Amino acid sequence: MYNNENVVIEKKTLLRNIYYDYIHESKATDTYSMTSSQINIDSVxxxxxxxxxxxxxxxxxxxxxxxxxxxxxxxxxxxxxxNNQSPFTLCIFSKSL
Structure with missing residues (x-):
């Protein structure tokens, strides 16, 4: 967060793994209803x-x-x-070892 002078006044870290169950609502628009089934929040x-x-x-x-x-x-x-306003995250996949 920044104050009026554009100086950082607070920093936060977001690091979590979220697992979803989903329903594919529309193939034409690639729309899914996604329900979070597990949220693992990292210590940081x-x-x-x-x-x-x-x-x-x-x-x-x-x-x-x-x-x-x-x-x-x-x-x-x-x-x-x-979401319906804009892109907001990029989900990266890695191959399991």
Whole structure:
């Protein structure tokens, strides 16, 4: 967060793995209803409830919440995830060893 003089007054770290159950709503628009089934928050993640509720989609911090999202292939190892306003995250896949 920045103050009026554009000086950093607070920093937060967001680092979590979110697992979803989903329903493919539309093949034409790549729309999915995604319900968070498990949220693993890393020890360095310091987003509290107040910040999470202001800045994140509910399924990023509330297990069992459903959000409607558009998933578009970015490249062979990534998906661009969008809501109805704009893209907001990039999901990267890695091969299991």
């Amino acid at each position: 993640d310091d987003f509290d409830w107040r910040i999470s509720s202001l800045l994140l989609m509910n399924s990023f911090f509330l297990t069992g919440h459903t959000d409607t999202l558009v998933l578009k292939k970015f490249d062979d190892n990534a998906l661009l995830i969008e």
